[in-house]
Amino acid sequence: MPKAHEAIISNEDFEIVQDLLKVDTRAVSGEKKAHIYAGLLLCGDCMEPMTRRINRYKGRETVAFICSTQNNGGSCSRHAISEEDLNFLVLTGLRQQVALFLDKSRVLEKIEQMEIHFEEVAAFDKEIQKLHGEQDKYLNLRAALYEDLKKGIITEEDFKNFREIYEKRYRELQKSISSQEETIKKLFQSGITAGINLERMKNVMQITALDRTTLISFVKRILVYEDKRVYLELRYKELFSKMLMLEDYVLTEQQKEKEAV
Numbered sequence: 427m428p429k430a431h432e433a434i435i436s437n438e439d440f441e442i443v444q445d446l447l448k449v450d451t452r453a454v455s456g457e458k459k460a461h462i463y464a465g466l467l468l469c470g471d472c473m474e475p476m477t478r479r480i481n482r483y484k485g486r487e488t489v490a491f492i493c494s495t496q497n498n499g500g501s502c503s504r505h506a507i508s509e510e511d512l513n514f515l516v517l518t519g520l521r522q523q524v525a526l527f528l529d530k531s532r533v534l535e536k537i538e539q540m541e542i543h544f545e546e547v548a549a550f551d552k553e554i555q556k557l558h559g560e561q562d563k564y565l566n567l568r569a570a571l572y573e574d575l576k577k578g579i580i581t582e583e584d585f586k587n588f589r590e591i592y593e594k595r596y597r598e599l600q601k602s603i604s605s606q607e608e609t610i611k612k613l614f615q616s617g618i619t620a621g622i623n624l625e626r627m628k629n630v631m632q633i634t635a636l637d638r639t640t641l642i643s644f645v646k647r648i649l650v651y652e653d654k655r656v657y658l659e660l661r662y663k664e665l666f667s668k669m670l671m672l673e674d675y676v677l678t679e680q681q682k683e684k685e686a687v
């Protein structure tokens with residue numbers, strides 16, 4: 427992510443705009459106007475895009491989505507869902523998740539009152555602990571390589587190859603750790619507003635119909651399964667999981683305080 431963009435818009439917004447551009451450019455080159463779900467709707471089973479179908483019957487127009495693999499004669503089932511049903515399910519699902527998010531976001535107010543240090547929370551985080559554990563594993567593997575080379579069990583070439591693999595994996599893990607720490611820091615520094623527009627979230631609770639910008643702001647992709655089952659993948663997944671971790675941390679700390687009294 428180029429640093430220059432940070433001054434203008436948040437990373438989250440930057441990502442949203444990028445996604446919008448990608449999808450809308452595709453729509454232009456295909457000479458079809460981007461519909462509200464363009465680029466977001468996938469068949470949950472074959473993971474190919476859903477095709478939009480307009481049916482006209484006795485002057486009435488209905489819109490439905492079906493799996494494009496099935497539409498092109500491939501081996502998947504229809505996964506048919508009407509636009510009307512989809513609109514209802516997506517809006518309802520989005521509201522439920524946003525309500526839960528807003529509810530959980532209160533934990534951040536408690537955190538501010540508690541004067542917690544970032545390092546304590548990062549150490550408490552189970553996901554980060556697990557990543558550090560994996561890093562140690564690769565450090566040990568690398569140390570064992572030196573031993574094997576000294577004893578003549580492996581060749582110099584094997585040694586170099588494996589060392590490269592282990593070090594690459596170690597760096598990848600470091601990247602994951604940094605990204606997770608970054609998310610926690612975001613929540614600390616300016617609360618939830620650093621990554622999320624809380625006002626926009628509250629607005630979602632009021633609207634009666636979805637528009638493309640709202641949809642793109644919250645939803646990364648929508649998976650459609652048979653029997654009109656719909657799965658929403660939200661943009662704020664990582665932030666949300668860290669918020670739950672913070673809640674867990676606060677509860678644990680409060681429990682400790684009680685026991686100490």
Ligand SMILES: [Zn+2]
Pocket residue numbers: 469470471472473474493494495496502503505
């Ligand atoms: Zn399919």
